[in-house]
Amino acid sequence: xxxxxxxxxxxxCLILVVNLVxxxxxxxxxxxxxxxxxxxxxxxxxxxxxxxxxxxxxxxIIRDSYARIDDLxxxxxxxxxSSELYAINQAIARGEESFTIxxxxxKVIKYGLDVNEASNGALDITIGNLIDxxxxxxxxxxxxxxxxxxxxxxxxxxxxxSLDEDNNELRVSSRKVKIDLGAIAxxxxxxxxxSLILSKNPxxxxxxxxxxxxxxxxxxxxxxxxxxxxxxxxDNSNVYxxxxxxxxxxxxxxxxxxxxxxxxxxxxxxxxxxxxFPAKKGLASVSIIGSSSIQCDALSTACFCLGADDALSLIxxxxxxxxxxxxxxxxxxxxxxxxxxxxxxxx
Amino acid sequence: xxxxxKAIILIVVAVVIGIAAVSSIxxxxxxxxxxxxxxxxHNNEVIKVVDLTNVKEDYEFKIEVDGGYNLIRVxxxxxxxxxxxxxxxxxxxxxxxxxxxxxxxxxxxxxxVIEVKTSLDDGNxxxxxxxx
Numbered sequence: 001x002x003x004x005x006x007x008x009x010x011x012x013c014l015i016l017v018v019n020l021v022x023x024x025x026x027x028x029x030x031x032x033x034x035x036x037x038x039x040x041x042x043x044x045x046x047x048x049x050x051x052x053x054x055x056x057x058x059x060x061i062i063r064d065s066y067a068r069i070d071d072l073x074x075x076x077x078x079x080x081x082s083s084e085l086y087a088i089n090q091a092i093a094r095g096e097e098s099f100t101i102x103x104x105x106x107k108v109i110k111y112g113l114d115v116n117e118a119s120n121g122a123l124d125i126t127i128g129n130l131i132d133x134x135x136x137x138x139x140x141x142x143x144x145x146x147x148x149x150x151x152x153x154x155x156x157x158x159x160x161x162s163l164d165e166d167n168n169e170l171r172v173s174s175r176k177v178k179i180d181l182g183a184i185a186x187x188x189x190x191x192x193x194x195s196l197i198l199s200k201n202p203x204x205x206x207x208x209x210x211x212x213x214x215x216x217x218x219x220x221x222x223x224x225x226x227x228x229x230x231x232x233x234x235d236n237s238n239v240y241x242x243x244x245x246x247x248x249x250x251x252x253x254x255x256x257x258x259x260x261x262x263x264x265x266x267x268x269x270x271x272x273x274x275x276x277f278p279a280k281k282g283l284a285s286v287s288i289i290g291s292s293s294i295q296c297d298a299l300s301t302a303c304f305c306l307g308a309d310d311a312l313s314l315i316x317x318x319x320x321x322x323x324x325x326x327x328x329x330x331x332x333x334x335x336x337x338x339x340x341x342x343x344x345x346x347x
Numbered sequence: 348x349x350x351x352x353k354a355i356i357l358i359v360v361a362v363v364i365g366i367a368a369v370s371s372i373x374x375x376x377x378x379x380x381x382x383x384x385x386x387x388x389h390n391n392e393v394i395k396v397v398d399l400t401n402v403k404e405d406y407e408f409k410i411e412v413d414g415g416y417n418l419i420r421v422x423x424x425x426x427x428x429x430x431x432x433x434x435x436x437x438x439x440x441x442x443x444x445x446x447x448x449x450x451x452x453x454x455x456x457x458x459x460v461i462e463v464k465t466s467l468d469d470g471n472x473x474x475x476x477x478x479x
Contacts (some may be wrong), residue, residue: 038460039431040391040455040458043455045453045455045460050370074355135437137438138435138436139435139437140435143421189357207475207476209476212479214476214478218368219476226475226476227473227474227475228474228476228477228478229473229476229477230477230478231450231478231479235443236442236443236445237426237428237443237444237445238440239449239473239474250478251478252478252479254479256437257438257441257479287478346379346473347473
């Protein structure tokens with residue numbers, strides 16, 4: 001009798017201990033699997049982290065996504081010699097004026113032209129020669145002469161471009177134009193890849209980090225929103241603050257990542273098409289929150305070049321888009337509707 | 348020994364085993380939380396893992412790849428950064444020192460990525476991602 005009782009008691013104790021151990025390691029056997037893979041594309045590091053029920057499926061979706069990104073790079077890159085845009089820029093320099101272009105290239109150029117108009121020229125996709133001249137981030141980065149900048153500005157201006165959308169035709173009226181889609185191509189890629197992922201499995205959630213352009217897919221597995229940090233422009237290994245979002249993107253443009261210094265002056269990579277110099281309108285960074293990554297990407301660059309007052313007017317006039325502006329003097333401003341994303345300073 | 352005494356001894360033994368198991372789980376978890384490692388990748392392959400816990404003195408080491416280099420410093424406060432590099436853009440140096448998984452250091456020309464992994468990054472971090 002006693003043996004039976006004690007055996008039963010011991011068994012209960014053992015079950016209790018095993019359960020406790022099981023609970024502790026339970027996090028790793030969560031119903032939702034996570035797969036996170038990084039690759040280098042578009043001259044930056046990209047990371048795709050997806051959550052779903054099947055690791056193999058998630059891995060396959062991410063592999064397909066990177067293959068698609070590779071295809072997009074072969075359309076939009078101004079540096080890749082095998083890209084569609086590279087070939088067009090070469091042909092423009094030879095004096096050709098009319099080009100039949102792919103649907104994707106037409107969409108992105110069209111978007112660039114639309115935002116150029118909406119931002120009064122602050123975003124300009126024809127600054128390729130200025131970018132080459134400054135060479136910021138390359139081994140020939142330098143402070144150009146004012147003559148060289150004036151020369152590069154001759155071929156800068158979206159009025160040189162026109163699109164015939166019915167015939168996928170791009171017309172370029174100056175051979176001095178060089179198109180660069182660096183300010184919006186990653187944004188287009190994030191929108192495209194999000195659609196691709198959801199077409200393969202609409203239940204998948206996750207985060208796309210394309211060189212610091214963040215796109216969230218759905219919300220977190222526990223139903224809460226993602227917390228997306230905004231880099232501190234004065235110490236870019238730290239977070240300045242954060243917003244809570246689901247199914248939205250957060251894109252930041254700042255003066256702190258790609259730059260060089262000469263005689264104590266910082267020359268960063270966001271060039272102002274009106275002056276030919278790095279944009280200097282009192283802002284250290286601009287973060288845009290919205291549903292379309294190409295829109296956020298385009299607006300972050302445009303707003304940085306516009307300066308705070310015009311940027312706030314622009315963003316407050318667009319539905320579904322909000323911004324956080326950090327000034328060079330450390331002040332911060334935000335658009336009228338930022339409250340819905342619980343913007344808070346980091347502790 | 349009476350049946351009652353034997354039962355009491357068994358209960359005590361079971362309780363001790365239970366407490367020991369729970370304590371060991373707690374200690375293991377605490378130890379993992381303190382762990383912080385920097386993974387250095389070249390071409391997406393891990394080439395070096397650096398323990399960032401209990402660093403007694405700042406030290407430096409050089410990663411040499413494909414004719415280029417990155418001089419890396421590890422500090423007493425458990426952070427890691429690039430202090431010199433052969434790349435033209437110096438984005439890796441401009442990133443500064445990192446001590447958590449939110450901001451990897453990237454050197455595209457040398458195809459080097461430095462990522463810090465701690466158990467704090469597995470769900471307990473204040474941020475899921477960072478826009479930059």
